[in-house]
Amino acid sequence: MNFYIRQIKLWFKQNVKPKVYEFVPNKINVITGDSSTGKSSILRIIDYCLLSERSTIVEDVINQNVKWYGLAFSLNNVDYVIARKNPQNETAEQQMFFSEGKEFPDELQANTNRGELLLKFNELFHTPKATFRIDKKKSEVNLNFRHFLIFSYLTEDIIATMNTYFDSNFFGSKIDFEYFLDDFIKIALGIEDAKQDELKKKYAEEKKKMEAEYKKRDDYAKKKQTYEKTLLRLKDKFVSLELGEDCLFNDVDFMLRIVKQGLQKFEQYSDNDKIMKDLDALKEKRKTLTAQIAKYNSLKREYERYQNLSKEQGDSLVPLNFLNKHIEEVLDYEDTKLLVQNLRDSLLKIKETCEQKIELPENFEQHYKDLIAQKQAVDSKIIQMDKLSKNAASVRWMHEAVKLKVDFENLKEPKFKGLTDSEYINLQDEVNDLSDKISRFISNKSEIEAGLDDAINKYYGSQIGISASYNSCRPHFNIDERMLMLKSPDSKFYKRNVGSKSNYMFMHLCFFLGLHDFLLNQDNAFVPNFLFIDQPSIPYYADKTKHNENIQNDDEKKLRDAFCLMNHFMDSIVGLKKRDFQIIMIEHADSKYWDNFKYFETRYVFTEDKDFGLIPKILARKS
Known part of the structure; x- marks a missing residue:
């Protein structure tokens, strides 16, 4: 990714010309000056324009005078401008202006909102798609480009603190970073444990x-x-x-x-009497049905006898027919022939009578079956009534x-x-x-940790500002604990406590410079090649208000070495590797500490006796 800020622009509520602060790529852009002149608000304005959920811009003097905050930046060789209305009662304004190009319009009118731009910026910053779920809260967090800005902000609140290397409080979205900062770190570093973690969650x-x-x-x-x-x-x-x-x-x-x-x-x-009456009625009905069925059975038997008799009579004619055909061969007497003929005629008449078929009525069988069914139903009721009479x-x-x-x-x-x-x-x-x-699953975590440690050690080994007792140590960033530790050659244990704020400031510088060196080597596409560093001189200027106040000789050497370390980083990245990188640094110290370094460029000096600071003097005095 190639990202750098071109300018910050402020439009004021009163009839005062907008104020523009310009920055250049591949340099350490320094804003220095007195305290309480708005230097630290630079990062807050940048972050507000980069779609922060809440505003941390100072209300007095700054926000009460500014109507719109604007940011012009370049991303992957394309220029963009974005402007956001001032927050009301510390509530971030959702309506915004966004456009591709180098220049802001003469008249600002909101043309989009934070929700739409968040999706747009996720695409522009090539943010990986991932969703993280909080089981207990039954909520989820979608990964967005802002989750990776934490790797580009070395704020004044953490630069000299003990063992805090990511200022999650600055972002306000405590749920995101409280639960998922480890995931963001692993994704940024390219640790495939994130994939394993995703598998485990699934x-x-x-x-x-x-x-x-x-x-x-x-x-x-x-x-x-x-x-x-x-x-x-x-x-x-x-x-x-x-x-x-x-x-x-x-x-x-x-x-x-x-x-x-x-x-x-x-x-x-x-009532038992009623039962007996109903039983008697049912039994009488059964008697009637039984009699009817008996008649049907008698008629069926007679019909069967009739059918059998008809068959027998037909069979009786067979021998007479045979005898009649062959009578001349057997009998010679006329009287006998006449007798046989008469017998045959009588049988023929009987046969004709039998052939007149007598049929039962068509519905005889159905009526018979109905009677049987009725009797069975009555029998069943009688049995049931007998049981009921008992019950x-x-x-x-x-x-x-x-x-x-x-x-x-x-x-x-x-x-x-x-x-x-x-x-x-x-x-x-x-x-x-x-x-x-x-x-x-085979994790690449050990390989990534070793590569990151080598990149950090590259800068840790080149600095001389940390206490001499730690010079021989080798740094190790513990990803799980999110802190940089030191290990001396003769010890098996890492050191967490390194004493002074000055030592912690150097460790923070070494970590952030080494981190971005490592990310550039990894060709990371979604962490900006940009670093905002807020006052490395905090350990030495904590009690001073004027930027040109003197500090002790030993502290001067350490501060100069800190700036030398940053210059060394830019020389390695921009000079040797021919990669792009921008640093914006807020400082309290005088420019004499970095004037001789190639990559430092003092862009603005905020002093009460000169231009007063971030807000023009005419407005600041009225506030």
């Missing part, structure tokens, strides 16, 4: 789903087993109350209906039947609400596949 999510599904299935199986046991018990009770035979079905609604009918009959026949005097039967009715009504077959079997198998396969990928 594995944890899918395994949680699988375990939840297993529990659903286990609970359902237990409920189903309980249901079936209860149903079997109720069926046994159903049979024992003589409400029906042992059913081959599990139709709860059907059995419940039978129970209700039984209870209704119980109420109807609680009518039994209060216990009624209580048991009522209880059975309630049990059937309360019996609900469990419904399974979960994945289908095929979906569950697919989920199991996915969990197993993720587990296999995690077990076979």
Whole structure:
């Protein structure tokens, strides 16, 4: 990535000409001057224009006079301008102006908003796509370009602190950096552990789903087993109350209906006299049906006899026909022939009579079947009435039947609400596949750590500002603890505490310079090749307000060595490697400490007796 800031522009609420601060690429652009002149607000303005969620710009003097904040920058050889209205009551303005090009328009009008620009900048800065989830808070964070600005801001709050190398508080989005800074670091450095972490998170999510599904299935199986046991018990009770035979079905609604009918009959026949009357009526009906069926059976038997007789009579003609044909061969007497002929004629008449078929009525069989069915139904009712007559005097039967009715009504077959079997198998396969990928994953973390340590050591070894007792140490950045540690050749343990603020300032410089050297070697596409350094002189100027106040000789040497280290970095990156890089540095010290360094360029000096500072004197005096 090739990123640098061309200018900062301020439009004022009063009729005062806009103020422009220009910067150049491949240089260390220095803004120095007195305290309380707005130097540190430069970074806050830059970050506000780069879509910060909240404003940290000082309200007094600065924000109360500025109407619009503008930033012109170049990204991958394309120029852009962006402007944002001043925040109201420390609430960041969402409406913004953005355009491709070098110049701001004469009249600013908002043409976009922060949400749209955030997506646009994610594309322009080639931000990787990733989503991080916070399980306990049930929220998620989408990776955006601002998450990588933390690697370009060496702020005054951390530059000389003990073991804090990333100013997450500056960004305000505490949730993002509290939970996911480790992920941002790994992604920026190219550590594929981030991929492994993503696999682990995915594995944890899918395994949680699988375990939840297993529990659903286990609970359902237990409920189903309980249901079936209860149903079997109720069926046994159903049979024992003589409400029906042992059913081959599990139709709860059907059995419940039978129970209700039984209870209704119980109420109807609680009077035994009524039961006997109904029984007598049913038995009389059965007697009538039995008589009708007997008549039908008698008629069927006669019809069958008739059919058999017809067949026998037809068969009787066969020998007479034979005799008639051959009578001349057997008999010579006329009287005998006449007798045979008469017999044959009589049989023929009988045959003709038999051939006149007598048929039963068409609906004979259906009527017969209906009578049989009616009798069976009456028999069943008589049996049921006999049972009811026995139960009518039994209060216990009624209580048991009522209880059975309630049990059937309360019996609900469990419904399974979960994945289908095929979906569950697919989920199991996915969990197993993720587990296999995690077990076979080969991390490049050690390789990355070694490369980063080498890049940091390149600058640590070239500086002489840190205390002499640590000169022989080798630095190691512990990614998991996010801190730079020192290890002496004769020790097996890393040192976390290195004493003075001056030592920590040098360690911070070595880390940030080494980090960007390493990222450039990695051809990182989404961390800006840009560094904002806020007051390396803090350890030496903490109690001074004027930029030209003198400091002790020893501190002068250390401060000059700090600037020399930064110049060495620019010479290595810009001079030797022919890569682009821009540093903007806010300083309190006098320019005499860096005037002789090739890559330093003092852009602005904010003093009370000259131009007063970031805000023009005419406005600042009125505030």
